[in-house]
Amino acid sequence: MATLFEHENVAGYARVAVERGVDRYPDGLTYAIPPALADLAVGERVTVPLGAADRLTAGYVVELTRSTDLDPKRIKPIKDRDHATRRLPVELLDLARWISGYYCAPLGMTLAAMMPAAVKRQAGLVNKTMVHLLAPPPAGEKPPAKQRRVLEVLAELGPAQHPVEIRQLARLAGLSTTGPIKRLVARNLLGVTTRSSVEAGWVKQAVDTTCPETLTPQQQEIVRSIGDTLVGRFSAHLLFGVTGSGKTEVYIRLIQQVIDAGKVVLMLVPEIALTPQTGGRLIGRFPGRRVAILHSGLTAAQRNQQWTMVVDGTADVVLGARSAVFAPIPDGRLGLIIVDEEHDGSYKQDQVPRYNGRDVAVRRAQLARCPVLLGTATPSLESWHNATIRASYTLHRLRKRAPGLRLPKVTIVDFIEQRKHRRDRRIHLLGPILEGAIGSTLDGGGNVLLLLNRRGYANYIACPDHQCGWLMGCDDCDTMMVYHVARLSHGEPVGGYVQCHHCLTEQRLPATCPLCDRKVTTFGLGTQRVEAELQRKFPELAEGRTMLRVDSDSMHGARDFHDALGRFAAGKIRLLIGTQMISKGLDFPRVRLVGVINADTAINLPDFRAAERTFQLVSQVAGRCGRGTEPGRVIVQTLAPDTPAIRLAAAHDYVTFATGELADRTRCGLPPVTRMARIVCRDKDYERCRRVACTLAGELKQRAAASIRIHGPAPCPIARIAGKHRQQIELLSPTPGLLQDLLTVARNEGLIKAGAAMVVDVDPISML
Numbered sequence: 001m002a003t004l005f006e007h008e009n010v011a012g013y014a015r016v017a018v019e020r021g022v023d024r025y026p027d028g029l030t031y032a033i034p035p036a037l038a039d040l041a042v043g044e045r046v047t048v049p050l051g052a053a054d055r056l057t058a059g060y061v062v063e064l065t066r067s068t069d070l071d072p073k074r075i076k077p078i079k080d081r082d083h084a085t086r087r088l089p090v091e092l093l094d095l096a097r098w099i100s101g102y103y104c105a106p107l108g109m110t111l112a113a114m115m116p117a118a119v120k121r122q123a124g125l126v127n128k129t130m131v132h133l134l135a136p137p138p139a140g141e142k143p144p145a146k147q148r149r150v151l152e153v154l155a156e157l158g159p160a161q162h163p164v165e166i167r168q169l170a171r172l173a174g175l176s177t178t179g180p181i182k183r184l185v186a187r188n189l190l191g192v193t194t195r196s197s198v199e200a201g202w203v204k205q206a207v208d209t210t211c212p213e214t215l216t217p218q219q220q221e222i223v224r225s226i227g228d229t230l231v232g233r234f235s236a237h238l239l240f241g242v243t244g245s246g247k248t249e250v251y252i253r254l255i256q257q258v259i260d261a262g263k264v265v266l267m268l269v270p271e272i273a274l275t276p277q278t279g280g281r282l283i284g285r286f287p288g289r290r291v292a293i294l295h296s297g298l299t300a301a302q303r304n305q306q307w308t309m310v311v312d313g314t315a316d317v318v319l320g321a322r323s324a325v326f327a328p329i330p331d332g333r334l335g336l337i338i339v340d341e342e343h344d345g346s347y348k349q350d351q352v353p354r355y356n357g358r359d360v361a362v363r364r365a366q367l368a369r370c371p372v373l374l375g376t377a378t379p380s381l382e383s384w385h386n387a388t389i390r391a392s393y394t395l396h397r398l399r400k401r402a403p404g405l406r407l408p409k410v411t412i413v414d415f416i417e418q419r420k421h422r423r424d425r426r427i428h429l430l431g432p433i434l435e436g437a438i439g440s441t442l443d444g445g446g447n448v449l450l451l452l453n454r455r456g457y458a459n460y461i462a463c464p465d466h467q468c469g470w471l472m473g474c475d476d477c478d479t480m481m482v483y484h485v486a487r488l489s490h491g492e493p494v495g496g497y498v499q500c501h502h503c504l505t506e507q508r509l510p511a512t513c514p515l516c517d518r519k520v521t522t523f524g525l526g527t528q529r530v531e532a533e534l535q536r537k538f539p540e541l542a543e544g545r546t547m548l549r550v551d552s553d554s555m556h557g558a559r560d561f562h563d564a565l566g567r568f569a570a571g572k573i574r575l576l577i578g579t580q581m582i583s584k585g586l587d588f589p590r591v592r593l594v595g596v597i598n599a600d601t602a603i604n605l606p607d608f609r610a611a612e613r614t615f616q617l618v619s620q621v622a623g624r625c626g627r628g629t630e631p632g633r634v635i636v637q638t639l640a641p642d643t644p645a646i647r648l649a650a651a652h653d654y655v656t657f658a659t660g661e662l663a664d665r666t667r668c669g670l671p672p673v674t675r676m677a678r679i680v681c682r683d684k685d686y687e688r689c690r691r692v693a694c695t696l697a698g699e700l701k702q703r704a705a706a707s708i709r710i711h712g713p714a715p716c717p718i719a720r721i722a723g724k725h726r727q728q729i730e731l732l733s734p735t736p737g738l739l740q741d742l743l744t745v746a747r748n749e750g751l752i753k754a755g756a757a758m759v760v761d762v763d764p765i766s767m768l
């Protein structure tokens with residue numbers, strides 16, 4: 001055993017988790033600490049030499065030791081510390097260790113994901129030159145007038161105002177340049193230092209000045225009951241409240257209690273760039289407090305500034321999307337975590353580490369010994385199971401909408417039945433009932449939201465001859481190409497291209513069938529096609545530019561979306577047609593009609609959560625309606641009007657839906673009753689892909705407990721993406737512990753390794 005006393009040039013040893021796919025147990029690689037870095041602390045970012053070529057690589061100190069069992073001659077020294085970034089709090093390191101273990105992700109990559117890229121490269125960092133007095137001028141010497149003025153100003157300023165930024169000093173001395181100051185520096189009468197700070201020019205978002213509402217008795221009871229748990233102990237709460245029932249007001253009252261007690265609140269919302277109202281409302285309600293906002297819509301400099309504000313402990317509330325669950329709140333300061341719209345799929349990260357922000361939030365609350373509050377109108381079955389059958393969460397219910405707001409009346413329309421009433425042969429995406437309701441709502445001064453969860457114009461490009469049967473698929477994926485039009489002219493498509501929504505390849509729309517030379521046709525649904533039909537049926541909308549399509553093709557970033565929502569709120573836009581972007585959390589009093597063009601887009605996907613997603617989508621978009629004084633109306637078009645998910649969403653009956661769905665999942669042994677991990681092997685060579693997957697499945701079966709079921713390998717529902725074949729293995733375990741044991745063994749033996757050839761997804765939410 002080597003200790004630091006035997007090697008004078010070593011001040012100890014550190015385990016460093018490098019920002020690479022190195023997956024090693026115990027965590028991190030051992031490095032020697034040079035004496036110059038003797039004060040190195042756990043959580044610091046450092047640079048270390050890696051591999052035979054000693055490539056300099058960034059990493060994080062995860063443990064410090066005075067001795068090592070390794071041969072000290074073979075241990076490389078740490079090159080340097082990262083002077084610019086702050087140390088990660090210990091609570092975050094503990095969280096990273098849990099994520100690394102639970103989600104089978106290398107620790108270094110997990111830690112790298114915790115620190116935003118903008119922070120690592122210190123975006124927006126400004127170096128300021130600070131000036132202070134060194135010595136009085138030699139006796140008898142009389143400096144030139146401008147220099148004398150500088151010295152006088154410095155002498156007048158109290159010690160609290162030293163040192164002074166050089167340009168500010170010039171201004172105070174009435175100088176137009178900093179030349180005289182620099183000459184004093186050159187004469188060693190003034191000293192200079194550099195101070196670095198992040199200046200982002202951060203402008204807070206629009207402030208909502210809504211007066212605090214009085215709470216309903218239900219809200220009061222929930223605030224009191226959760227408030228009682230703010231006592232430095234972990235507890236988990238599910239707030240199940242129908243849309244428009246005032247969940248946000250409950251959050252705000254609890255936030256007030258926590259920050260009054262000197263603690264910090266972390267609040268997560270899905271895709272905050274899409275829900276600008278939440279940020280504005282928080283800032284408006286806590287005017288004297290610091291609300292840090294972390295999301296991808298910020299500039300790099302803003303993100304760095306907000307992160308730095310959190311790590312320095314000056315933020316009282318931290319609001320952000322998924323990755324804000326890693327907000328570097330100082331150890332011991334976290335008082336409450338709120339996860340709004342906890343059911344939302346965007347909390348799941350689709351790259352390593354493949355964590356779910358909601359589940360990480362629950363774990364973080366456990367580590368920080370504080371309560372976590374999950375809120376939604378449509379609980380995920382996982383949370384519902386935890387709050388009912390397992391009773392590990394406390395369930396709180398807001399059964400009614402806020403006073404004055406009524407739940408909208410939902411009408412289910414059978415799409416096939418509707419078609420019979422059309423005389424022309426043209427395909428209509430708006431049936432007569434929906435079309436009539438749009439007209440009367442617009443005439444009556446209301447706004448309209450239309451949802452279709454599919455981008456583009458048409459999702460099939462085909463030969464019109466059924467005998468030929470040609471369909472345009474992607475060359476590199478087992479999927480169909482989607483037709484996007486370049487623009488619409490009086491409701492007719494002009495130009496355009498075809499795109500694969502999986503590998504994003506684009507091609508020109510072929511004019512004729514490559515097999516038989518007939519002119520191709522396009523069919524199927526897409527938001528552009530609805531837009532075209534609206535232009536034909538409501539030409540005044542198109543001419544007055546009071547209609548807008550909102551999807552990832554038409555919106556280039558959060559700013560476009562904020563702008564569109566602003567115009568919609570002001571009544572300048574009367575009708576929005578969009579994908580699920582518009583189903584989330586928007587709160588606009590003018591919306592009096594919500595139309596779901598086709599509720600079936602998700603229901604037939606080969607995914608056991610298809611019904612749950614359909615229920616959520618229909619309920620959430622319906623909830624955007626009737627938030628003003630006028631009651632709202634919702635029209636849901638479907639080819640399958642008897643589908644329970646659609647019928648129960650229309651009846652606002654979550655409990656019946658969840659009870660039935662949970663019974664089905666129990667019968668089939670699917671999550672949340674069991675825990676699932678999905679392993680996808682990917683290879684350009686089909687045979688090799690299949691062989692690797694078969695071998696892996698065999699090895700896993702040998703090591704698995706008897707109660708773990710292993711399905712596969714089998715081709716994924718999309719069997720090839722971007723030229724790579726995909727074979728999946730599903731592991732289903734009665735408990736999370738057994739699944740973790742198996743995954744840990746497989747990982748330590750090197751059987752599973754996240755990378756280009758293999759995806760390991762624990763608690764997957766997408767099964768395609």
Ligand SMILES: [Zn+2]
Nearest residue numbers: 474477500503
């Ligand atoms: Zn493709």
Ligand SMILES: [Zn+2]
Nearest residue numbers: 463468513516
């Ligand atoms: Zn053909």
